[in-house]
Amino acid sequence: MLALRxxxxxxxxxxxPESPDARIxxxxxxxxxxxxxxxLGGVCPNCGGDFxxxxxxxxxxxxxxxxSTERVSKPHKACAA
Structure with missing residues (x-):
């Protein structure tokens, strides 16, 4: 089952959970x-996959x-801009 972060x-x-703007x-x-x-140019910075x-x-x-109520944030170079 998806966590729905x-x-x-x-x-x-x-x-x-109802957001149409979420991508995984x-x-x-x-x-x-x-x-x-x-x-991100459509490429996941964690695994290199698509969304x-x-x-x-x-x-x-x-x-x-x-x-899920657990917030996840990671310091990706692409996100620093």
Whole structure:
């Protein structure tokens, strides 16, 4: 099950579970669409993979299987700009 991380690892923007702007790689590294497009060039700085739109968990399932509250931020060179 996806963790649904609450923020962009690059700019720390909030990405709630229902956000259409969340992007993930195959390792669930989580970034906002703006950082993926403008800073990262569509390539995950952690694994080198590409990104996909993060699925939105239906509200009924979210109540039973809540999103993660652990914020992840990593000092990527591309994010320092």
């Amino acid at each position: 609450p923020n962009c690892e690059c700019c720390d923007r909030d990405l709630p 790689c195959t390792f669930e590294c989580t970034f906002c669409a703006d950082c993926v497009d403008t800073r 996909a739109v993060r699925p939105i968990r239906p509200a009924a399932a979210l109540a039973r299987f809540p999103a």
